Amino acid sequence: MSAPASPKVVVFLHSGDYDRVHQGLSIAAAATAAGRRAEIYLFWWALERFLKDALDEPDFAGREDVTDRFESRGMPTLRALLEHLTDSGLCTLAGCTGSLGALGGEALTGDSRIPLWLGWSAILQRTAGVTDRFYL
Template identity: 30%
Template sequence: MVLEKPGLGIIFHSGSYDRLHHGFSLAMAASASGREVKLFFAYWALEYMKKGVSIRMRLDGEGKANREILEKNLKRGHLFQIFKLISEAKSLGVKFYACTNSMGLLNISRDELIPEIDGCMGIVAFQAETTDDQIIFI
């Protein structure tokens, strides 16, 4: 008997580069291992999903203390910019969703979002989409 692998849903809340990077790493690893992956962007993470936005490395808490290390490794190519992670995740079949509540709060329209966004929904709809999946909050 073959057991189906559970999917993975990641709720991105933080706009801190280190947290986003780690979440994308988890998403791509899960997708590469055959799991269906859905990403939900809310609040400050949603700002990275806007067209034409080039966000400098934003860091919170622990990340701020390690800015120099992160920037050095980004320049060396050991870490990637968020736009590159978006592209890599999409190439693996990862699904992207924008939080409609956060869109309203931040006054972001659907037309302002990057084409990689597969849809817009609230948290209740995302929970319904990921009922049988493992959920991670970042």
């Protein structure tokens, strides 16, 4: 008999594209709304977006129609979703130390909203056995 699935949801964000980051934060928000814990791990370009604090303006390159629709419908920005997740108390946001080093972003970590920094060994330990994993 196998062990029961973890009630935790894990989101691995690699791409910094607005739509992918929005989708990842939305998945985590849905999980926390259902009372589940969520962990979001930031790598490479997603990490860079957070370090640069580019969380407010939707930027759908070449798709102004989507940007206009997104804004006219009052869709939440990345910052609004992140604030919701933080306020829930059920979400952990973590940055990858390897990606941070590759990006040369160490100087930007003091002002970032990323409270936890981990390498792959720790990430693998924390996410072992989690079946609800999303890679974006």
